[in-house]
Amino acid sequence: MKVDTDGFSFDFTDALDAFVFDEKDKTKTTFHGQPMKAVDIVAEFPDAYVFVEMKDFHDPAYYDTKDFNTEEELKAKRSGFKWLKNYLKYKYRDSYLFRHAEHKVEKPIHYICLLTFDNALNTAMCKALQKELPVGPASRRWKQELVKSCAVVNVARWNENFPKWPVSYTPAGAV
């Protein structure tokens, strides 16, 4: 099942369904149309849903909080990193709410962010997101998990880990 959006081309070969979740085309049955944040893609499999959010950053260094020269720079980077983390976090939560209203959260949901960082930066982002989404049965009072797992990968890692869902990326402006 092919999905093309924002320069990314996916083929979820074993999916039951896969579509652009933040669909802006009113004529489509998957039109989103609510004042809520939305992940880019939702894919359905027999035993799971997968939410996918993609982001291409021109300057990954802007989000790298391990490297800084001055306290101000660290502060700015922290806010950059925090901004991105919150962006990814709230996109998921709003999407979950939307799907809850659709009665479509009956299977475990995996959240995958496809970013243009190196693996080291991706692991740092993943750790922060897992803690804050939060992943798994976070509260003793919960009867259901908000999200089963969260992974942050680049295109190479995606293709390595998900051979049944190959992805290619052509940045905007590239021929």
Place this chain on the structure above:
Amino acid sequence: MLEKIKFEKFTAFEKLEVKFSPGINIFVGENGTGKTHILKAAYAACDIAKSKGGFAEKINNVFYPSGKQIGRLVKRSSVSSNGILEVTRKIEDDKKITLRLSLSNHTTKPDKAKISGSPKAWTENPMEAAYIPVKDMMANAPGFRSLYEEREIHFEEIYVDIIRKVFLPLLKGPTDKPRKQLLESLQEAMDGKVVAKNEEFFLRSKHGELEFTLLAEGFRKMGLLWILIQNGTLLNGSVLFWDEPETNLNPRLMKTVVGILLELQRQGVQIFLTTHDYVILKEFDLQAKKDDKILFHSLYRTKDTGEIEVASTDDYLKLSPNAIDDTFGSIVDREIEKSMGSLGK
């Protein structure tokens, strides 16, 4: 300035050619891919340009094969074979000269190895070079030099060479402004400056003098860099080799060290580093300015032949294979495997 190095059946290499950046060269790769061998071979060639010693002998002393049999530096093979090491450098007016060492696995002594190319022009154009080994030597300096001169001790010559460098007298005249700035930023990081008394080193701070044996190893390394800058070893046209600068260095200090290396490069010092450290790579990526000349060299063994090859790039993100980031990649893989099982596979 070194231009390139070539190996044929030498130590770990079947055939390898590496073209250098005139600025900073950073070697990454898994253990056993020959990073240190490249540094040692290039250093030996630089050193003899000034010491005027024999290339073969220097190589033998720097690599220290068993029984000092130089033929053991030829890549191991089941049949007799010949090895070649070739270094090319640029001298005045962009003229290139090459020094070649050829030897067979039966060559026992350095004087039986063959030197060709331009050995005469090589030593007529001296250059300054320093090699900072992984292990700190500053704390062991007292008596080490004389012991090495008098007795046959089992140490690669790089260890005594660096001690020789730190005891070089100060440059005459006032310290120029860029050098002063570098020294000051090191002093700030170490919280003091280095003084030597009877071959023993101390870090002098406002709290008093602390001998190097009692000093954290990371500070000893910064102290060594401080001395090499202060005594004029690292000036325009010189070459610095540093094997794993990250060893014993707190990641926070890496920012200062990388900043200093970039500045030295801007002042005309050619630099060669090996590293296993993500922070060092990222620091170079983040701190480098447009005109800085940084080349990342990735050494790897090919899947089909198992021989060592090199891929060089000036763009950190294009560095591939990147043994350091691949380690993080494998952590990502294992985490996905653990949390998603066979989904997508």
